[in-house]
Amino acid sequence: MMQKSTQLEKKVLSLRLRGFRELGIIVFIIVISVLIGIRNPRFLTWSNFHDILIDTAALSVLSVGMMLVLVTGGIDLSMESVLALTGMVAGMMVKQNPQLSPFFMLILGLLLGGLLGSITGLIVAQGRVVPIIATLSMMYIYRGITFIISGGKWINAYEMPDSFKAIATGRWLGLSKLIYIVLAVYLVFYYFVNHTHTGREIYAVGSNKEAARIIGINTQFITWLVYAISGALSGLAGVMWVARYASAQNDTASGFVMTIVAACVLGGVSITGGVGTISGILLGSITVGIINNALPMIRVSPFWKMALQGLIILVAAIVNIAIARNMEKSQLKRRVV
Amino acid sequence: MKRQNSLSDRRANITFKWEWLLVILIIGISIVNGRLSSHFWSYTGIMDALSVFLEKGFMVLPMALVLIIGDIDISVASIVALSSVLMAMSYKAGLSMVVAILVALATGAGCGYFNGLLISRIPGLSAIIVTLAGSSIYRGIAYILLGDQAIGGFPSWYSYLAWGYIGGTHIPFIIVMFVGCAIVYGLLLHRTAWGRKVYAMGINPVAARFSGVPVAKIKQIIFTLNGLMAGVAAVFLTSKLGSSRPNIATGYELEVIAIAVLGGVSPSGGKGGILGVCLSLILMRLLRYGMGLINVPGQVMMVIIGIVLVGVVMLPNIFGARRGRKRRLKEAQ
Numbered sequence: 001m002m003q004k005s006t007q008l009e010k011k012v013l014s015l016r017l018r019g020f021r022e023l024g025i026i027v028f029i030i031v032i033s034v035l036i037g038i039r040n041p042r043f044l045t046w047s048n049f050h051d052i053l054i055d056t057a058a059l060s061v062l063s064v065g066m067m068l069v070l071v072t073g074g075i076d077l078s079m080e081s082v083l084a085l086t087g088m089v090a091g092m093m094v095k096q097n098p099q100l101s102p103f104f105m106l107i108l109g110l111l112l113g114g115l116l117g118s119i120t121g122l123i124v125a126q127g128r129v130v131p132i133i134a135t136l137s138m139m140y141i142y143r144g145i146t147f148i149i150s151g152g153k154w155i156n157a158y159e160m161p162d163s164f165k166a167i168a169t170g171r172w173l174g175l176s177k178l179i180y181i182v183l184a185v186y187l188v189f190y191y192f193v194n195h196t197h198t199g200r201e202i203y204a205v206g207s208n209k210e211a212a213r214i215i216g217i218n219t220q221f222i223t224w225l226v227y228a229i230s231g232a233l234s235g236l237a238g239v240m241w242v243a244r245y246a247s248a249q250n251d252t253a254s255g256f257v258m259t260i261v262a263a264c265v266l267g268g269v270s271i272t273g274g275v276g277t278i279s280g281i282l283l284g285s286i287t288v289g290i291i292n293n294a295l296p297m298i299r300v301s302p303f304w305k306m307a308l309q310g311l312i313i314l315v316a317a318i319v320n321i322a323i324a325r326n327m328e329k330s331q332l333k334r335r336v337v
Numbered sequence: 338m339k340r341q342n343s344l345s346d347r348r349a350n351i352t353f354k355w356e357w358l359l360v361i362l363i364i365g366i367s368i369v370n371g372r373l374s375s376h377f378w379s380y381t382g383i384m385d386a387l388s389v390f391l392e393k394g395f396m397v398l399p400m401a402l403v404l405i406i407g408d409i410d411i412s413v414a415s416i417v418a419l420s421s422v423l424m425a426m427s428y429k430a431g432l433s434m435v436v437a438i439l440v441a442l443a444t445g446a447g448c449g450y451f452n453g454l455l456i457s458r459i460p461g462l463s464a465i466i467v468t469l470a471g472s473s474i475y476r477g478i479a480y481i482l483l484g485d486q487a488i489g490g491f492p493s494w495y496s497y498l499a500w501g502y503i504g505g506t507h508i509p510f511i512i513v514m515f516v517g518c519a520i521v522y523g524l525l526l527h528r529t530a531w532g533r534k535v536y537a538m539g540i541n542p543v544a545a546r547f548s549g550v551p552v553a554k555i556k557q558i559i560f561t562l563n564g565l566m567a568g569v570a571a572v573f574l575t576s577k578l579g580s581s582r583p584n585i586a587t588g589y590e591l592e593v594i595a596i597a598v599l600g601g602v603s604p605s606g607g608k609g610g611i612l613g614v615c616l617s618l619i620l621m622r623l624l625r626y627g628m629g630l631i632n633v634p635g636q637v638m639m640v641i642i643g644i645v646l647v648g649v650v651m652l653p654n655i656f657g658a659r660r661g662r663k664r665r666l667k668e669a670q
Contacts, residue, residue, distance in 0.1 A: 127651035144640030307477025
């Protein structure tokens, strides 16, 4: 009985803290938007807001994949290269066969990305290579393969059929189709992460791998799965990205992994594993999207973006740790009383 | 007790075998290189082949220490860029080249100190996230300072650092510098109590802390050293290129880690030594030399280096697991 009530208290407390955290991000978004809006009124228009959402679409899809990997205690640096490789393959395919349907291309992106991701997953899960080393290598390997298959050339806007570019430019009920793709991904993964056995097992593996193994969770499969999912989502994002910017290049999204990690950490995902919510990373992605959109608007040179993103990652990671420690402390106090 | 003995025996055995394997590979690749180019098998040919891109060697030595304590530093390439840019800017601002070089070293050490401070003082903040953020911050600062410009026009003696030979002989200056550094690191790691503590931290950090090893302090020192040596690499790299830009040394972190791991340093900590790292540096250099001879583009080289890195870490794990299972089976019977 006693046990039960403390557990309930713990749950309420963690919920309240999580709510507090997400409220904090929302307040931060509002404050920063108003401040930028004062400097440049164009920022607070509906069309700019819509632009931010479109620009953030690929990022928010990618952060779902990165979150799942981070929750297991790993990290996937290869996402940006999977994105580039899939985007390049998609670009080359629509160049050759303009009649291919956009829907088919999106599915193809998912499958190809999933294949690339599952290779990484095998290396981490079966080969037992430390995630950072495995994914750092795969990042350069996939980037190199992109270069090899394209022969160093770009796919330009005029080489892509309009139907393919319509993935990004097409509207439905006044909103870009990209936004519906993001919504679909978030709904699917909200259900997957919170309401399926496999989804919960991901958190179990991240919180305590050994315990998860002992209670019968196939930790190797879960580890493989998160990398396969993050690859699949990177592939999907690759097709979205190429359609959005209407060009496929060898250095597409080079360095973008920093942005993804920033969005995740800002959204409250713990680097040490076990912690992360779908709603959190959605807010994190939007915040990063707003910052990236606002920098040129308040005439900050684009060269600031890189350093700023690094700083965001660092500060957000430290804040996450402080929150987690506070939570533990208050739990400890309750236990003593 | 018995188990401990067999464990240390096995480790000695593996490092012994590993370094001989590297030597055999070096000989094999040299033979292939010799067939590809008639200039390879000459004293000057080998010396030049080894001295080009040796600046990575300066980064590999402390990276081995970082990996041995079970951490990782992926910000080194960005530290090189920032050190190089600050050195070039301070020279352009009117400081003498010697002072500018000191600026580069101080920048490197400063960045490394900052990494180490965060990693060792804030528990729960892993080296991965700090150096990932660091790699964005340091190169980002370099971009803020210099944009997409380049700074060149250094004094002529400065190019001696990367291209010059020791007076009268045909021994490149950079090789002498590297061998000096390698000996210092080798002695530090293998012949001092401090070095034993480094291994202790890598094998079991908790046990090391409870037996009085100043874990935080050693971590701090190792990350500072790593930054400092990135500064040294920046000095030599800029000397070789003749100019500085914010995008130099891109991708160095992969290669530096790959060389260390290929040299027998385990990324999960506690294993490896300076001799293996130096051999693997030579091996990687000769491999790159050979690939250069047959016109392999840089991007493809990165693919090959990535595959080598993953393969070197993965194969012993797979075979080791199989061997372990067999041994356990035998014990059970």
